[in-house]
Amino acid sequence: MKPFLTENFLLKNDFAEKLYHNFAKKLPIIDYHNHLPPNDIANDKQFENITQVWLYGDHYKWRAMRAFGINEKYITGNATDKEKFLKWAEVVPYTIKNPLFHWTALELKAYFNINEILTPENAEEIYEKTSKILQQKSHSANGLLKMQNVESLCTTDDPADSLEHHIATLKDANKVKTFPTFRPDNSFAVENTTTYNQYLSKLATVSNININNYDDLLKALESRIHFFNESGGRLSDHGFEQLSFFENDIYDIQSLFKKVKEHKVLSTEEVEFFKFKTVIELCKMYHKIGWTQQFHLGAIRNNNKRLLDELGPDTGFDSIGDLSQAKALSGVLNRLDSTNQLAKTIVYNLNPADSEVFATMVGNFNDGTIKGKMQYGAAWWFLDQKDGMEKQINALSNLGLLSCFVGMLTDSRSFLSFPRHEYFRRILCNAIGTDVANGELPADEAFLGKIVSDICYYNAKNYFNFK
CATH class of the missing domain: 1.10.2020.10 (uronate isomerase, domain 2, chain A)
Incomplete structure (x- = not known):
């Protein structure tokens, strides 16, 4: 089969070519969300x-x-x-x-x-x-990353993780800087009391805090947030089908925690209330320490129960969900904003029908304190393809400021996935170049080239401020 990748792949006009080759192509990569194993980087597998x-x-x-x-x-x-x-x-x-x-x-x-x-x-x-x-x-784990000019990356890590491999990469100038991301989903996964209590024991050990009540849980989590921060972490991440929101405290959180500790099963509503209260408390901690929080919303996971039992999770049986998102998302962000405890936030949607909903929702909570404080996140998972990226770019352009966008990520488990940044950059340059060709944007290479450079690299560098 004949090759089809040319140097101008996906670039449909001269101005798009100039933007890509002169401004986007050679920029470093900050991959601020992926699932690479940090031990492979530390050990240069x-x-x-x-x-x-x-x-x-x-x-x-x-x-x-x-x-x-x-x-x-x-x-x-x-x-x-x-x-x-x-x-x-x-x-x-x-x-x-x-x-x-x-x-x-x-x-x-x-x-x-x-x-x-x-x-x-x-x-x-x-x-x-x-x-x-x-x-x-040249093709070791770090070699592969350096071939794509990866400056730094962020993995996804449980609060109880030791972070020894991240720390090792940050101390070794020959390794690509690998920062941890605080992913506390297990800390409020109270559906299974046996698994949850086992997790609490693990969290208590690493935090050196006996977790006997809900306040102890929050203290242990805050201790781990500080540990992540000392280890270079500047982001948190949460994965939900949809956020939960409660206008009023209809349950006593201490009593719910006590029930879980006693292995008593919570109702569905009690579980959701526990998650909501814990996420709100965590988000306040993120704001206090100056982090960015991320919410990945809209996936229905493990749909095929037969093959889940046979192969386990994360084996390819998740899908886009048609879930109501706007009201709870608004409630959570408003609850945090009302006390001025809303951290920098990136929100990702998986259902393309929600793109405009998410793009407008984040705009409600920009307050002029930080450029691009609230981010409508990159096209994610099933949407990180040409059509999905174009739609994300257009939704953000139409309803927000594309120029403030912190750019693409891989969300990948593979060391060979980083050409997705090239894919995005070509699509971005073609979108802007097409508007120029259509007379909808000025043919100002320096001006538009600066915006392209910002989206591809500089916005992320300034937004996350990794050390």
């Missing part, structure tokens, strides 16, 4: 083959393979790495119009200088070639 760095944990590819009729043995099963790669190669040509087609081509070109489509005919040769290249120091 050398991958044995391309399957390990490309297919392990990648549920985007796994979903496509299942759709194509590939047996689970070759996806998450006990087939060899080479067999899994060869099966993936069977699928790739048939991913046309899916972002996997573009991502696969971009990644093979960026990391291995392979400018051809992966097919069953060339799969074995590419497997051997890439696996050999991956043995070189």
Whole structure:
């Protein structure tokens, strides 16, 4: 199959080409949300083959393979790495119009200088070639990151994590700076009292605080927030189907915590109230310490119960949810803003029907204290493809200020995913270049180039202020 990636891929006019090549292409990357394993960066892991760095944990590819009729043995099963790669190669040509087609081509070109489509005919040769290249120091975990000019990145970490690997990278000038992100979902996951009490014991150990009541829980979490901050962390993150909001305290939070400690099952409403109260208290802590808080909203996870039981979570059975979002989001943000305890906030939606809702909601809480304080986040998960990125750019442009946007992220578990920043930058430059070509924006290269540079790098650098 003939190569199709040219230097002007996705750039449809001369002005778009100028914006990309002169302003966006060579900028460093700040990847402020991903799921990379920090131990691989700290230990500068050398991958044995391309399957390990490309297919392990990648549920985007796994979903496509299942759709194509590939047996689970070759996806998450006990087939060899080479067999899994060869099966993936069977699928790739048939991913046309899916972002996997573009991502696969971009990644093979960026990391291995392979400018051809992966097919069953060339799969074995590419497997051997890439696996050999991956043995070189230039293609270690840090080498792969540096090839894409990654300046810093933020992983996603539980409050009880030791952060030893993050600390190691920040002390080693040869390692890409890896900052932790505080993801406290387990700290209010009271649906299962057995699991929750086990988690409390772990949190008590690392915080050195006996957690006997709800106030103790908050003290332990605040202690861990300070530990994360001392370890370079500047962000928190929360993943919800939808936020919960209660106008009034209809339950006593101390009593609910006592019930959970005694392994008594809470009602659905009690669970939601517990989550709401804890999130509000955490958000106040984030504001106090000067962090950015993130909310990822709208995913319905683990839809296929049979395969969840067989394969576990995060294996490719999540989807977009059609959930009501606006009212509770407004309530939570307003509750925090009413006492001037609303931290810098990034909100991500998964349902494209909610794009304008989210874009307008964040604008309600900008107060002039910080440029771009409230962010409508990057196209996320099922939306981080060409159509989704264009719609996010347009929604933000129409209803807010695109010029203040902190840019793209990978949200990935793969060290080969960073050409997604290139993908976004090309799409951004083409969107602005198209407006110039249509006479809707001035053909001022310096002016628009500065805005492009800000969105791709400088806004994030100033917003997060990593040290």
